[in-house]
Amino acid sequence: MYIRVLSSTLLIFLSLSCSVPPDRTPELNPDPSLLYAAHGQPGAWFNPWRPSNKHWTDLFRWAVSRSAYSGEWRDPPLVRRVDNDGSSFAAPEAAAAVTWVGHSTFAVHDTGDVFLTDPHFGKRALIPARFHPPGVPITSIPADAFAVVSHNHYDHLDAYTVEHLPQTVTWFVPLGLGEWIEKKGRKAVELDWWQSAQHGRWRVTCVPVQHWSQRIEQSRDSTLWCGWIVANAERTYFFAGDTGYFHGFTEIGKKFGPIDVAMIPVGAYEPRWIMHYSHLNPTEAYRAFLDLKARWMLPCHWGTFRLTDEPIDEPPRELQRVVEQAGGRLDSIKIFAVGERWEIPAGQ
Ligand SMILES: [Zn+2]
Numbered sequence: 001m002y003i004r005v006l007s008s009t010l011l012i013f014l015s016l017s018c019s020v021p022p023d024r025t026p027e028l029n030p031d032p033s034l035l036y037a038a039h040g041q042p043g044a045w046f047n048p049w050r051p052s053n054k055h056w057t058d059l060f061r062w063a064v065s066r067s068a069y070s071g072e073w074r075d076p077p078l079v080r081r082v083d084n085d086g087s088s089f090a091a092p093e094a095a096a097a098v099t100w101v102g103h104s105t106f107a108v109h110d111t112g113d114v115f116l117t118d119p120h121f122g123k124r125a126l127i128p129a130r131f132h133p134p135g136v137p138i139t140s141i142p143a144d145a146f147a148v149v150s151h152n153h154y155d156h157l158d159a160y161t162v163e164h165l166p167q168t169v170t171w172f173v174p175l176g177l178g179e180w181i182e183k184k185g186r187k188a189v190e191l192d193w194w195q196s197a198q199h200g201r202w203r204v205t206c207v208p209v210q211h212w213s214q215r216i217e218q219s220r221d222s223t224l225w226c227g228w229i230v231a232n233a234e235r236t237y238f239f240a241g242d243t244g245y246f247h248g249f250t251e252i253g254k255k256f257g258p259i260d261v262a263m264i265p266v267g268a269y270e271p272r273w274i275m276h277y278s279h280l281n282p283t284e285a286y287r288a289f290l291d292l293k294a295r296w297m298l299p300c301h302w303g304t305f306r307l308t309d310e311p312i313d314e315p316p317r318e319l320q321r322v323v324e325q326a327g328g329r330l331d332s333i334k335i336f337a338v339g340e341r342w343e344i345p346a347g348q
């Protein structure tokens with residue numbers, strides 16, 4: 001009896017690991033009105049244009065079939081890093097500069113203000129460890145900075161960071177995450193998709209993206225996910241957070257354009273059968289950039305935490321290949337070193 005149970009378990013295990021599983025996600029419905037449709041309620045959110053029906057067995061399947069992808073592995077991976085003590089944040093910029101702290105964390109310094117995207121200065125994203133220290137020290141972030149958070153996954157929302165950034169930082173979060181931030185004694189502004197808040201001279205708007213949410217203390221899809229438009233009279237920034245490809249980029253570009261800087265994730269895309277719903281690959285990220293009609297693309301979500309099957313330094317190489325193949329303009333894509341500070345060129 002024991003042998004039979006064991007052998008049938010082994011058979012299930014082998015059949016799961018040897019086959020590419022069917023993709024059960026429904027097709028994307030590109031009707032723009034679905035971007036504005038009801039998308040759930042507190043505790044249960046969804047993407048109306050393409051509800052996800054991924055099951056926990058898919059994650060199990062991925063776990064047992066891992067390493068199927070054979071990219072070009074280098075040891076150590078090629079992720080450039082430059083020294084930056086963050087001292088430039090102390091004095092106003094003449095115009096604006098963006099610094100890559102790593103993964104999805106950018107520090108945008110626009111004249112006298114600093115804002116952070118998905119700030120993560122911690123050592124781990126739950127389990128995966130950082131490949132390199134943050135591009136600037138956490139202590140360099142000024143007390144009047146503000147932050148936008150896309151969702152609660154551990155590579156985007158980090159408890160250490162919330163606790164160690166100045167208490168005066170204002171946190172813009174999607175619905176359901178405000179209480180988590182406030183429990184840490186921080187100020188949160190919670191917004192639904194398409195809702196805006198004014199913060200000094202900034203207009204901060206929560207926009208839909210195609211993703212999901214979960215962390216240990218927050219069950220699946222119980223808190224919302226989003227991207228952010230952060231704009232002042234001179235410049236408009238778009239931060240995509242974490243997202244799969246969907247028709248929302250065109251709509252966001254139309255509604256808020258012209259967008260100067262688009263921070264778009266390009267990593268964590270293999271294997272495609274499970275990742276395509278929630279993560280752009282470089283081909284899709286470039287397509288999103290074109291849909292947005294933005295001036296500059298700042299690729300992120302690569303090089304810091306190993307989350308999926310592709311080599312951690314593959315996304316920028318692949319992105320370059322994709323742009324060249326499409327005959328696109330490589331000089332509009334800014335692939336940063338960790339810690340690199342880039343001054344946004346004056347308008348044309
Ligand atoms: Zn995520």
Ligand SMILES: [Zn+2]
Pocket residue numbers: 153155156242268301
């Ligand atoms: Zn992520």
